Amino acid sequence: MKGQHKEVLFGLYNDEEVLMSAIKKAKKQHLDIMDVYSPFPIHGMDNVLELEESRLHIVGFLFGMTGMFTALIGMSWIFGGSLMFDGDWPTIFGGKPYWSLPAFIPIVFEMTVLFTAIGMVVVFYIICGLGFGVNNPILDDRITDDKFCIAFQTNGMGDADLDKLNGFFKATGAEEVHTKAI
Amino acid sequence: MSAAVSKIREPLIQGRKNYHQITEDLIGPTEKAPNLMWIVAFTLSVITLGYGLFSLCWTFYFGIGAWNANRTIGWAFDITNFVWWIGIGHAGTLISAILLLFRQRWRTGVNRAAEAMTIFAVMCAGIFPATHTGRPWFDFFMFPYPNTRGPLWVNFNSPLLWDLFAISTYFTVSLLFWYTGLVPDLATVRDRAKGVRKKIYAFVSMGWTGKAKHWQRHEYLSLILAGISTPLVLSVHTIVSFDFATSVIPGWHTTIFPPYFVAGAIFSGFAMVQTLMVITRKCFSLEGYITTNHIESMNKVILVTGTMVGSAYLIELFVAWYSGYIYEQFAFYNRVLGPYYWSYIGMMGCNLLAPQVFWSKNIRRNIWWTFFISIFVNIGMWFERFVIIATTLARDFLPSSWSYYWPSWVEIGIYLGTFGLFFTLYLIFARVAPVVAAAEVKAILKQYGDQYLGPDAKPHHHHHDDEEVETQHGDDHKHHH
Numbered sequence: 001m002k003g004q005h006k007e008v009l010f011g012l013y014n015d016e017e018v019l020m021s022a023i024k025k026a027k028k029q030h031l032d033i034m035d036v037y038s039p040f041p042i043h044g045m046d047n048v049l050e051l052e053e054s055r056l057h058i059v060g061f062l063f064g065m066t067g068m069f070t071a072l073i074g075m076s077w078i079f080g081g082s083l084m085f086d087g088d089w090p091t092i093f094g095g096k097p098y099w100s101l102p103a104f105i106p107i108v109f110e111m112t113v114l115f116t117a118i119g120m121v122v123v124f125y126i127i128c129g130l131g132f133g134v135n136n137p138i139l140d141d142r143i144t145d146d147k148f149c150i151a152f153q154t155n156g157m158g159d160a161d162l163d164k165l166n167g168f169f170k171a172t173g174a175e176e177v178h179t180k181a182i
Numbered sequence: 183m184s185a186a187v188s189k190i191r192e193p194l195i196q197g198r199k200n201y202h203q204i205t206e207d208l209i210g211p212t213e214k215a216p217n218l219m220w221i222v223a224f225t226l227s228v229i230t231l232g233y234g235l236f237s238l239c240w241t242f243y244f245g246i247g248a249w250n251a252n253r254t255i256g257w258a259f260d261i262t263n264f265v266w267w268i269g270i271g272h273a274g275t276l277i278s279a280i281l282l283l284f285r286q287r288w289r290t291g292v293n294r295a296a297e298a299m300t301i302f303a304v305m306c307a308g309i310f311p312a313t314h315t316g317r318p319w320f321d322f323f324m325f326p327y328p329n330t331r332g333p334l335w336v337n338f339n340s341p342l343l344w345d346l347f348a349i350s351t352y353f354t355v356s357l358l359f360w361y362t363g364l365v366p367d368l369a370t371v372r373d374r375a376k377g378v379r380k381k382i383y384a385f386v387s388m389g390w391t392g393k394a395k396h397w398q399r400h401e402y403l404s405l406i407l408a409g410i411s412t413p414l415v416l417s418v419h420t421i422v423s424f425d426f427a428t429s430v431i432p433g434w435h436t437t438i439f440p441p442y443f444v445a446g447a448i449f450s451g452f453a454m455v456q457t458l459m460v461i462t463r464k465c466f467s468l469e470g471y472i473t474t475n476h477i478e479s480m481n482k483v484i485l486v487t488g489t490m491v492g493s494a495y496l497i498e499l500f501v502a503w504y505s506g507y508i509y510e511q512f513a514f515y516n517r518v519l520g521p522y523y524w525s526y527i528g529m530m531g532c533n534l535l536a537p538q539v540f541w542s543k544n545i546r547r548n549i550w551w552t553f554f555i556s557i558f559v560n561i562g563m564w565f566e567r568f569v570i571i572a573t574t575l576a577r578d579f580l581p582s583s584w585s586y587y588w589p590s591w592v593e594i595g596i597y598l599g600t601f602g603l604f605f606t607l608y609l610i611f612a613r614v615a616p617v618v619a620a621a622e623v624k625a626i627l628k629q630y631g632d633q634y635l636g637p638d639a640k641p642h643h644h645h646h647d648d649e650e651v652e653t654q655h656g657d658d659h660k661h662h663h
Binding site for chain 1 (some may be wrong): 190200201202205269283305326328333334335337339340341343344347348350351354355358359362365366370373374384385386389390391392393394395396397398399400401402403406407410411413414417421424621622625628656
């Protein structure tokens with residue numbers, strides 16, 4: 001979004017079911033939807049908009065593995081007694097072996113969870129382009145309240161195309177249609 | 183949307199709300215100037231917090247001798263309060279994580295406030311281990327890092343260190359979960375605000391716009407965070423119970439501790455949620471969102487977990503007798519009939535007996551009963567920890583070192599101070615952020631609103647639905663012009 005200007009034509013709907021059928025029609029007419037905005041997540045939107053499945057869970061898994069091995073290798077390195085490490089400070093507790101895996105499990109588990117959570121949340125904000133102090137352009141203030149929005153990018157569009165989009169909004173029950181440069 | 187909904191379920195959103203009305207009801211309180219009641223409550227909380235800080239400074243200046251903990255009863259008020267607050271801090275993540283996985287929609291009415299409460303309770307809990315040595319400036323010794331004391335590491339085999347990891351992980355994950363859920367609602371506040379408020383909320387709402395792709399990822403994130411928080415929340419109190427269960431002290435080293443601590447944590451956490459929500463829904467007029475159905479659901483959880491905890495108390499007694507081990511038997515004899523018999527009575531009365539009234543549907547749905555029982559449970563759960571900790575230590579193996587413990591004014595001051603901290607933070611939260619998750623409530627409106635479900639619902643035919651939509655449009659226009 002940086003640098004270039006986007007001309008946006010967007011329609012506001014009052015109901016998510018009307019919005020969903022509008023999106024279906026748009027897909028049928030092969031209109032190129034720029035984005036859909038809503039005040040809350042709408043069940044089934046992924047399929048209708050043909051959104052790719054999110055890969056955030058893979059990120060979570062990788063971070064979780066990182067946390068797990070950080071804890072496991074860290075403690076193994078300190079205690080030694082295993083095949084890989086001599087031990088930075090081997091200590092016997094309660095007559096147990098230096099490398100007493102069962103006692104490591106709580107910390108390994110907590111570190112797995114901690115890394116997963118932090119990693120996923122940070123990646124989520126980065127890939128969505130969100131973060132403290134970020135000001136993304138807002139098409140309409142009521143989109144976070146009770147309006148559902150379909151937006152089309154109209155840069156370099158001819159009158160015929162614009163008429164088609166306006167006709168689409170009218171036919172699908174949009175309450176308001178606006179243009180905005182973002 | 184048209185997900186299958188049971189005909190017998192009762193509506194979770196009452197008052198025939200539409201989307202805009204939900205925004206008005208839930209975001210509105212953050213836009214008004216605080217009323218007198220809030221100011222009075224806030225002032226009292228800050229004063230209590232100040233007294234707590236004074237007591238802490240007293241402890242740091244004069245040392246741990248300002249407390250009445252002694253050589254026999256080395257763990258007393260501080261650890262009791264720590265475990266109590268941590269237990270309370272379990273309800274939020276349980277409500278948001280476990281109930282999300284189980285698809286319990288009533289969580290949407292209470293999850294935001296419960297999660298906030300979790301975070302504040304864990305902060306209160308953290309004060310005790312951080313200050314119980316009287317030398318908090320040495321707290322960095324707890325963290326594992328190669329240090330100037332030689333290659334000396336913390337004891338990774340110690341449950342106390344596991345506790346540090348568990349609680350700091352729990353705090354961090356709860357905070358991330360809570361804040362990520364809060365961002366869309368903060369964006370709603372932003373889009374209604376003007377001037378400086380708009381700038382502040384624009385900063386904290388992170389540029390949220392409500393894009394479909396962002397919502398999709400947000401849903402994924404919430405679900406996976408819920409998935410990892412579920413074992414996390416169970417692990418935290420399990421590990422807290424390891425502080426006792428892995429010791430060699432009769433009365434502590436029992437294998438029943440982890441499940442019984444977790445049940446107790448859920449029990450006390452839900453009780454605290456009830457105490458706060460009964461007041462909050464009244465003050466913010468949220469009866470349409472936190473309905474009697476929500477309160478009844480939580481009371482059912484209190485009844486189940488209370489009975490689990492109560493059964494655990496009885497099983498403990500049985501196992502102590504059945505073990506044939508005299509030291510174990512003495513520890514439990516001493517709990518029931520020893521010098522602290524009054525705390526055992528308090529524990530049994532408040533935790534096992536009091537919640538049994540919730541077998542009655544009328545009492546489960548009664549606000550006053552709910553409020554009073556929730557207070558009883560909070561007190562009872564405090565007694566439980568006191569019984570486990572102080573009573574057990576007071577009569578150890580050596581009769582000449584038997585002792586009695588009563589908190590000093592400094593210890594009581596610190597405990598009061600944690601209440602001050604908790605309520606100060608909660609009152610600030612209730613002013614600056616919506617206490618009910620507005621976006622989540624909107625998402626379930628069409629399944630659980632009373633105009634769609636329950637006795638007052640309109641017949642579910644398609645053209646009727648359209649009429650419903652039409653009238654909502656009419657209302658919206660009135661609001662906006």
